[in-house]
Amino acid sequence: MTTLETGFTMDASSIKFGPGMTHETGFEAKRFGCSRVMVVTDPRLSKLEPVANAVASLKSEGIDAVVFDGSRTEPTDASFQAAIDFARDGDFDGYVAVGGGSSIDTAKAANLYATYPADLLAYVNAPIGRGEPVPGPLKPLIAVPTTAGTGSETTGVAIFDLVEMGAKTGIAHRALRPVVGIVDPENTRSLPSMVAACSGFDVLCHGLESYTALPFADREAAESPEMRPSYQGSNPISDVWSLRAVEMVAQNMVRAVTDPSDEEARTQMLLAATFAGVGFGNAGVHLCHGMSYPVSGRVKEFCPDGYPQDEPLVPHGMSVVLNAPAVFRWTGSASPHRHLRMSEAMGADVRDVDPSDAGDLLAERVIGLMRATGMPNGLSAIGYGEDDVDALVQGTLPQHRVTKISPRPVDADALRELFRASMTLW
Numbered sequence: 001m002t003t004l005e006t007g008f009t010m011d012a013s014s015i016k017f018g019p020g021m022t023h024e025t026g027f028e029a030k031r032f033g034c035s036r037v038m039v040v041t042d043p044r045l046s047k048l049e050p051v052a053n054a055v056a057s058l059k060s061e062g063i064d065a066v067v068f069d070g071s072r073t074e075p076t077d078a079s080f081q082a083a084i085d086f087a088r089d090g091d092f093d094g095y096v097a098v099g100g101g102s103s104i105d106t107a108k109a110a111n112l113y114a115t116y117p118a119d120l121l122a123y124v125n126a127p128i129g130r131g132e133p134v135p136g137p138l139k140p141l142i143a144v145p146t147t148a149g150t151g152s153e154t155t156g157v158a159i160f161d162l163v164e165m166g167a168k169t170g171i172a173h174r175a176l177r178p179v180v181g182i183v184d185p186e187n188t189r190s191l192p193s194m195v196a197a198c199s200g201f202d203v204l205c206h207g208l209e210s211y212t213a214l215p216f217a218d219r220e221a222a223e224s225p226e227m228r229p230s231y232q233g234s235n236p237i238s239d240v241w242s243l244r245a246v247e248m249v250a251q252n253m254v255r256a257v258t259d260p261s262d263e264e265a266r267t268q269m270l271l272a273a274t275f276a277g278v279g280f281g282n283a284g285v286h287l288c289h290g291m292s293y294p295v296s297g298r299v300k301e302f303c304p305d306g307y308p309q310d311e312p313l314v315p316h317g318m319s320v321v322l323n324a325p326a327v328f329r330w331t332g333s334a335s336p337h338r339h340l341r342m343s344e345a346m347g348a349d350v351r352d353v354d355p356s357d358a359g360d361l362l363a364e365r366v367i368g369l370m371r372a373t374g375m376p377n378g379l380s381a382i383g384y385g386e387d388d389v390d391a392l393v394q395g396t397l398p399q400h401r402v403t404k405i406s407p408r409p410v411d412a413d414a415l416r417e418l419f420r421a422s423m424t425l426w
């Protein structure tokens with residue numbers, strides 16, 4: 001007989017929020033005893049103000065700041081390994097990530113494998129990797145996000161594309177969580193609008209998926225406290241953060257994407273990203289994310305504006321939201337009231353809605369926001385077709401970390417239908 005979980009864990013994140021806070025990066029690094037740090041960023045951001053400001057602040061506190069600008073947009077096993085090698089050779093006593101989720105996740109991996117050397121699959125989620133727990137505490141990592149955003153400054157998760165598998169996977173352990181996130185609205189001023197849209201949909205889906213995830217008490221109990229997953233299922237504390245994040249996105253996203261000079265909307269989106277990070281970082285995400293991993297990993301020729309043009313890529317938030325309408329239509333019956341609450345948070349009047357329409361209503365709200373912000377019309381618009389469905393299903397099935405907290409148990413047949421329904425959305 002299955003024993004169900006009886007408790008959940010809430011790991012709080014330490015956050016500094018406000019315009020100009022990047023100038024306190026040095027103060028924070030010193031507070032954590034750092035004298036020589038690896039500043040992890042990507043080639044575009046290394047030329048922009050957020051990195052210059054963080055490095056100047058570190059230097060003003062006498063901290064040796066060595067910039068590594070080799071983070072890849074949408075990291076791979078090889079790009080993680082390059083950062084790990086740099087970290088191992090560098091003898092650092094701390095890490096500062098300045099960038100989007102790609103740079104923050106790269107810094108988490110560099111910190112982990114330089115501190116506890118192992119082959120890359122050792123700490124990667126089972127069954128793709130061996131899922132070994134992180135052996136102990138890591139060096140301090142300070143995260144300065146420049147997108148709004150993954151919420152990676154609040155989570156113990158690092159995601160990368162395992163190229164030989166053709167799908168993303170990750171490392172999830174609370175020891176990876178940054179010691180502090182410096183969340184500064186001035187750092188998102190230069191965001192291209194497509195990056196603002198894709199990262200904004202990541203925030204929205206973090207909120208929607210964590211709020212509708214299988215409740216923690218319906219999940220199989222962990223074998224031991226050490227093995228309790230970071231993605232525990234929806235719980236009363238995460239609910240508060242996720243719900244508020246969805247409201248903030250619904251109210252601000254179109255303005256933030258279409259008018260980067262709208263300081264208020266950009267600030268609210270960045271705050272929403274952090275709220276959603278605290279929510280999903282302790283509850284988890286489910287099928288929109290699970291299905292996104294092969295959508296990103298099996299990219300053909302697609303490469304949207306605003307992103308590096310040297311290689312094809314499907315930005316993370318886009319790969320997630322393209323599946324969202326089909327997923328919520330299907331999960332609506334598992335928890336109609338939770339799906340209705342999400343539609344209400346997105347501005348719908350739900351008073352006279354029949355609970356059997358809850359999934360459809362939420363799908364329509366998401367599609368409305370996609371159309372208002374220039375998202376492609378489904379997976380077919382980014383190069384996928386019927387011939388790809390089986391491979392997309394095979395890339396989703398091993399993503400147990402997220403599929404296990406789907407509000408409805410999912411199998412290959414259900415995934416096949418969900419991918420087919422995601423090909424064209426309107």
Ligand SMILES: NC(=O)c1ccc[n+]([C@@H]2O[C@H](COP(=O)([O-])OP(=O)(O)OC[C@H]3O[C@@H](n4cnc5c(N)ncnc54)[C@H](O)[C@@H]3O)[C@@H](O)[C@H]2O)c1
Binds near residue numbers: 102
């Ligand atoms: N660890 C987590 O909890 C978590 C959660 C969600 C997503 N992720 C991962 O994060 C990655 C995506 O991160 P992201 O969406 O933040 O984008 P990103 O880090 O991939 O950046 C996207 C592009 O925007 C550029 N950019 C970023 N900030 C900019 C700025 N302020 N001005 C100008 N250009 C800027 C970058 O140089 C890059 O070219 C994916 O790999 C995804 O899987 C991680």
